[in-house]
Amino acid sequence: MKRIIFHIGTPKTATTAIQNTLAANRDALRKKGVLYPATDRPPFPNHHKHNSLFKAVSGSEFEAERNLILSEFEASGCHTMVLSAEGLSGVPLDRLGFLRQLAQGFETQTVCFLRRQDLFLESWWNQRVKRGDEADSVEMFYRQEDTQFRIRYDRFLLDGWASFSTVSPVNFDQVKRNGVVTALTKICDLPALEEPKPQNISPSANCAVALMEVNRAGVAINKKQLMRAFQDDSSKHVLGRRLRREILDEVAEGNQRLEAKYGVRFETDLPDEPEQPMISPDPQAVAQAMAWLSVNEKGDEKEHKEDTGAQSRPKSKRQLLAALFSMISDTRQESGQARLVIRAPNSEKQENKVVDRAQEAPAVPAAVKLARAIWREETRAEKLSKEDRLARWQEVKKDRVRMAKRALKHLNDSGLSFVETGTSEA
Numbered sequence: 001m002k003r004i005i006f007h008i009g010t011p012k013t014a015t016t017a018i019q020n021t022l023a024a025n026r027d028a029l030r031k032k033g034v035l036y037p038a039t040d041r042p043p044f045p046n047h048h049k050h051n052s053l054f055k056a057v058s059g060s061e062f063e064a065e066r067n068l069i070l071s072e073f074e075a076s077g078c079h080t081m082v083l084s085a086e087g088l089s090g091v092p093l094d095r096l097g098f099l100r101q102l103a104q105g106f107e108t109q110t111v112c113f114l115r116r117q118d119l120f121l122e123s124w125w126n127q128r129v130k131r132g133d134e135a136d137s138v139e140m141f142y143r144q145e146d147t148q149f150r151i152r153y154d155r156f157l158l159d160g161w162a163s164f165s166t167v168s169p170v171n172f173d174q175v176k177r178n179g180v181v182t183a184l185t186k187i188c189d190l191p192a193l194e195e196p197k198p199q200n201i202s203p204s205a206n207c208a209v210a211l212m213e214v215n216r217a218g219v220a221i222n223k224k225q226l227m228r229a230f231q232d233d234s235s236k237h238v239l240g241r242r243l244r245r246e247i248l249d250e251v252a253e254g255n256q257r258l259e260a261k262y263g264v265r266f267e268t269d270l271p272d273e274p275e276q277p278m279i280s281p282d283p284q285a286v287a288q289a290m291a292w293l294s295v296n297e298k299g300d301e302k303e304h305k306e307d308t309g310a311q312s313r314p315k316s317k318r319q320l321l322a323a324l325f326s327m328i329s330d331t332r333q334e335s336g337q338a339r340l341v342i343r344a345p346n347s348e349k350q351e352n353k354v355v356d357r358a359q360e361a362p363a364v365p366a367a368v369k370l371a372r373a374i375w376r377e378e379t380r381a382e383k384l385s386k387e388d389r390l391a392r393w394q395e396v397k398k399d400r401v402r403m404a405k406r407a408l409k410h411l412n413d414s415g416l417s418f419v420e421t422g423t424s425e426a
Helices: 015-024 026-031 051-058 062-076 086-090 093-102 117-131 138-142 145-150 154-162 180-188 205-217 223-229 240-262 283-295 301-308 313-327 367-379 386-413
Strands: 003-007 080-084 107-114 166-171 340-343 417-420
Touching (some): 015 026, 051 093, 117 145, 145 154, 205 223, 223 283
Parallel strands (some): 107 166
């Protein structure tokens, strides 16, 4: 009998690696009777997934899309067809009827890789921030209606697909050690394929929060260069213990049903993290990223143009550094901190005017003062005596000053001037 396999994600479960592997082996699979249909239709013709199907199901073009898919299948002479798009895991229940129509006359199997909801949400937010689609904090993202829908795996996801298909849910964290492509081919009885290298790498937690700030400010920067600047940062989690507990408590009943009905059980280990969600990047991680940028200026020109449009490299770099600079500064007006306004080089049109809000960065003008500002942020939560604070400062001073000097030198070399509008003492 003819067979159709839906691979529906979910997001951040190595879907890109699976889709790229299926596309790269399209000819070999076809020779063995397995069709991976064309993925070159809008809205994303350069992606190797069936976004055109997801778009059609969500809109009004389903009949045309169904005819294209079925015509290609009939012409192929294959006995099995694989359709993959992680967006399909988010199709509302009232739109699944279209996919039921597509599957008529086929033996149907639906494969869905699942992560524990807190880890899924954290990774999905990270990805959306990376793409520039999200400017809200992870807590605000969690409270959105669509997010609430997506984390209820049993009733709002698997039950709907099970109404017309055999459902094969997979615990992603259990199978990723041996490879998700291997897991997919075994579950679906498909020809074996070589496991790909990791793809679509996520930014660190500090980098993701920095990207969130950049998205919120609407600044055009080279995001790939920003991710490289945070490449030595190993932070992974942004939820915090409080929000993670809340999420897991909310889905606990549904997960019990998920295990009982579908056999999926998640691990219970929790990461070591602060109590509250991360809402701003760690000052030292930002300073280290700025220091990296100060000695790693060059980047791929094609990548730069793709990420920032037509603007010049120096302007893009100034905006990136100014945005980072603002993240390690105390912005409270009542604090008595020095304010440093980053200005563009003087010109007839723009003399002594702030370039934009993202480039107005409260900070301190000298390397030592910047280093002390970074250190103050690092020790803000610690209740230290004056003597202990001074002793601690002497321990870290050399390292923090070195980072600050490199960052400030690069800012100056980029054509920025500094105007101190206040005074401060650490």
